[in-house]
Amino acid sequence: xxxxxxxxxxxxxxxxxxxxxxxxxxxxxxxxxxxxxxxxxxxxxxxxxxxxxxxxxxxxxxxxxxxxxxxxxxxxxxxxxxxxxxxxxxxxxxxxxxxxxxxxxxxxxxxxxxxxxxxxxxxxxxxxxxxxxxxxxxxxxxxxxxxxxxxxxxxxxxxxxxxxxxxxxxxxxxxxxxxxxxxxxxxxxxxxxxxxxxxxxxxxxxxxxxxxxxxxxxxxxxx
Amino acid sequence: xxxxxxxxxxxxxxxxxxxxxxxxxxxxxxxxxxxxxxxxxxxxxxxxxxxxxxxxxxxxxxxxxxxxxxxxxxxxxxxxxxxxxxxxxxxxxxxxxxxxxxxxxxxxxxxxxxxxxxxxxxxxxxxxxxxxxxxxxxxxxxxxxxxxxxxxxxxxxxxxxxxxxxxxxxxxxxxxxxxxxxxxxxxxxxxxxxxxxxxxxxxxxxxxxxxxxxxxxxxxxxx
DNA sequence: TAGATTGTTAATCGATTAACAATC
DNA sequence: TAGATTGTTAATCGATTAACAATC
Numbered sequence: 001x002x003x004x005x006x007x008x009x010x011x012x013x014x015x016x017x018x019x020x021x022x023x024x025x026x027x028x029x030x031x032x033x034x035x036x037x038x039x040x041x042x043x044x045x046x047x048x049x050x051x052x053x054x055x056x057x058x059x060x061x062x063x064x065x066x067x068x069x070x071x072x073x074x075x076x077x078x079x080x081x082x083x084x085x086x087x088x089x090x091x092x093x094x095x096x097x098x099x100x101x102x103x104x105x106x107x108x109x110x111x112x113x114x115x116x117x118x119x120x121x122x123x124x125x126x127x128x129x130x131x132x133x134x135x136x137x138x139x140x141x142x143x144x145x146x147x148x149x150x151x152x153x154x155x156x157x158x159x160x161x162x163x164x165x166x167x168x169x170x171x172x173x174x175x176x177x178x179x180x181x182x183x184x185x186x187x188x189x190x191x192x193x194x195x196x197x198x199x200x201x202x203x204x205x206x207x208x209x210x211x212x213x214x215x216x217x218x219x220x221x222x223x
Numbered sequence: 224x225x226x227x228x229x230x231x232x233x234x235x236x237x238x239x240x241x242x243x244x245x246x247x248x249x250x251x252x253x254x255x256x257x258x259x260x261x262x263x264x265x266x267x268x269x270x271x272x273x274x275x276x277x278x279x280x281x282x283x284x285x286x287x288x289x290x291x292x293x294x295x296x297x298x299x300x301x302x303x304x305x306x307x308x309x310x311x312x313x314x315x316x317x318x319x320x321x322x323x324x325x326x327x328x329x330x331x332x333x334x335x336x337x338x339x340x341x342x343x344x345x346x347x348x349x350x351x352x353x354x355x356x357x358x359x360x361x362x363x364x365x366x367x368x369x370x371x372x373x374x375x376x377x378x379x380x381x382x383x384x385x386x387x388x389x390x391x392x393x394x395x396x397x398x399x400x401x402x403x404x405x406x407x408x409x410x411x412x413x414x415x416x417x418x419x420x421x422x423x424x425x426x427x428x429x430x431x432x433x434x435x436x437x438x439x440x441x442x443x444x445x446x
Numbered sequence: 447t448a449g450a451t452t453g454t455t456a457a458t459c460g461a462t463t464a465a466c467a468a469t470c
Numbered sequence: 471t472a473g474a475t476t477g478t479t480a481a482t483c484g485a486t487t488a489a490c491a492a493t494c
Contacts, residue, residue, distance in 0.1 A: 006429070016425075018421060021404075063476040080427055096322040099319040103419075105420065106420070109423075111427075176426060201243070205303050207413065212301075259451075271487050284451075
């Protein structure tokens with residue numbers, strides 16, 4: 001068992017959705033079979049890695065043949081839990097919350113948005129795709145009456161921990177966190193954080209790396 | 224030099240913004256000095272890792288004392304290139320594009336949004352924070368006339384590669400990609416992809432992992 | 447000075463890649 | 471059968487952690 005309490009390491013798990021995307025493309029192009037070598041060339045990874053990754057979950061290929069695209073696609077879809085459905089809510093119905101609420105692709109993959117919540121009286125009562133924006137004060141009551149699997153947090157840093165506590169205290173099993181802060185939650189709760197600013201700052205880092213190390217080199221010579 | 228052409232490994236680089244966030248919190252709370260051990264306890268990482276990471280860039284601490292919070296904060300800010308400014312544009316002014324356009328925090332960190340682009344005639348001509356939404360057809364001309372460092376792509380998969388080509392052919396040095404597809408770009412172009420669906424699917428995976436491996440175990444017994 | 451804590455080297459751990467026997 | 475390609479073991483590589491001399 002990995003350090004995150006995961007059976008399979010997160011390094012592998014994070015590659016699975018990408019495999020699914022590429023297989024879905026192959027399916028669309030009516031490609032019926034594929035070898036790990038050919039898939040590896042398309043994806044820019046090693047064939048070894050693909051075979052190792054898949055074999056965490058079972059032997060999906062056939063020696064001398066490769067993999068049946070449709071079977072493998074279905075297998076990975078099931079591994080990702082995308083053959084099941086999930087109730088979600090969004091807390092924070094600002095621009096980002098509304099953007100995520102608008103992604104109908106998530107609905108198609110089995111993630112059903114049950115409600116949005118906000119503090120802003122101007123937003124409360126409005127609807128997005130016929131899903132109402134409710135007062136965040138009613139969140140605990142809503143969670144008592146509705147089974148919610150995933151809470152999507154799109155609120156400012158300030159109130160994030162407080163909302164996370166409400167979610168985890170009321171049966172929500174996983175949090176998709178867009179608040180730009182880290183959350184403290186019980187061990188059995190899954191947290192997936194998307195820190196947009198962290199992601200952006202890696203870009204500015206990389207834009208400056210060469211210059212930075214020229215400067216560091218120069219300082220070293222001085223001493 | 225790392226495999227991404229990076230001097231410092233991306234594993235380290237991706238931790239830097241988090242260090243900066245924690246140091247900024249310490250600053251706010253008027254904490255002047257901190258040891259790697261105490262910071263490690265707050266952040267839930269090892270003190271060794273913090274010292275190793277920082278020493279990729281220089282010796283910022285002092286034996287027997289620790290680190291001066293303000294100095295270290297400023298150093299990491301400079302390492303991340305956040306002491307400089309960047310011109311950005313957003314291609315795709317839908318919900319997500321508008322959400323990102325609305326993040327005034329990015330402006331504060333030196334990322335200046337110069338324009339948005341869209342194909343939708345209903346959006347073209349509108350403004351967000353006084354920044355106009357332009358016709359995507361005018362994108363090449365705009366890039367000729369304006370130095371743009373970072374192109375932020377919030378468009379559907381279908382046209383993503385095409386737009387990426389326009390950006391990279393016209394002097395944009397980095398792409399922050401929210402289109403749910405991989406992009407092919409020249410080696411010298413920086414791409415940072417935020418695959419929201421990939422992130423979400425790791426949650427459904429983790430919600431089902433235990434059950435999945437019970438099933439796999441059962442199948443193994445059968446054979 | 448004595449205590450604390452860094453910067454850095456060495457040891458460990460985990461992830462990736464290579465190799466190849468098994469087998470379709 | 472011969473060729474191809476898997477599943478899996480072994481080797482390599484890189485990242486993390488531990489240890490400790492240097493030094494504030």
